[in-house]
Every structure is written in structure tokens, then in C-alpha cells.
Amino acid sequence: MSMTYERAVEILDPQHREHYPSIEPVNEACRMGMEALKKQIPTAPALSGDGFADGALVYDTWECPNCGKQYEVEYEKHDYCPSCGQAIDWSENHG
Numbered sequence: 163m164s165m166t167y168e169r170a171v172e173i174l175d176p177q178h179r180e181h182y183p184s185i186e187p188v189n190e191a192c193r194m195g196m197e198a199l200k201k202q203i204p205t206a207p208a209l210s211g212d213g214f215a216d217g218a219l220v221y222d223t224w225e226c227p228n229c230g231k232q233y234e235v236e237y238e239k240h241d242y243c244p245s246c247g248q249a250i251d252w253s254e255n256h257g
């Protein structure tokens with residue numbers, strides 16, 4: 163990305179006063195703010211598995227719905243994706 167997070171925060175600050183020659187930097191700051199906020203909305207992970215136990219498929223892998231990084235359900239059940247910061251909703255899956 164071209165704009166730094168620091169610059170985006172400055173533009174999004176309601177106290178900040180600046181005359182912009184075009185709407186582009188404002189749009190870019192809004193886009194970055196939106197992307198950051200979307201990660202705060204808990205989203206269910208995609209679960210997958212390749213093994214069976216007692217006749218039922220065992221879901222041993224979950225995938226971040228934002229960045230697609232895969233983790234092991236048993237050892238890496240994070241509330242936030244360590245890779246991108248996406249909030250993960252575990253309420254529907256194997257609570």
C-alpha cells in the first residue's frame with residue numbers, strides 16, 4: 163500500500179484540518195479504516211479435516227476467513243488471526 167497507517171489515522175481524525183487537492187487520500191484512508199474495522203468483526207473460520215475418529219470426520223485445521231492462513235484447531239485456536247489480526251468467531255464451531 164502507498165499510504166502509511168500513521169497518515170491514514172491522521173486523515174481520519176475528526177480534529178485534523180487539512181485542505182486536500184483531491185479526494186483520493188481521503189478515500190484511501192477510509193478504505194484502510196474500513197479494512198481495519200472489518201477485522202474486528204468476528205467471522206467464522208473454515209474448518210477442514212482429513213481424518214476420521216469413531217466414524218466422524220475430525221476437523222483438525224481451520225483457515226482464517228480473511229487471509230487464508232491455516233492453523234491447527236487443537237493447538238492454535240486463536241481469537242484473532244496471528245497473521246492478519248482478523249477476529250475469529252468460534253461460537254458455531256466446536257465451542
Ligand SMILES: [Zn+2]
Pocket residue numbers: 226227228229230231243244245246247248
Ligand atoms: Zn488472517
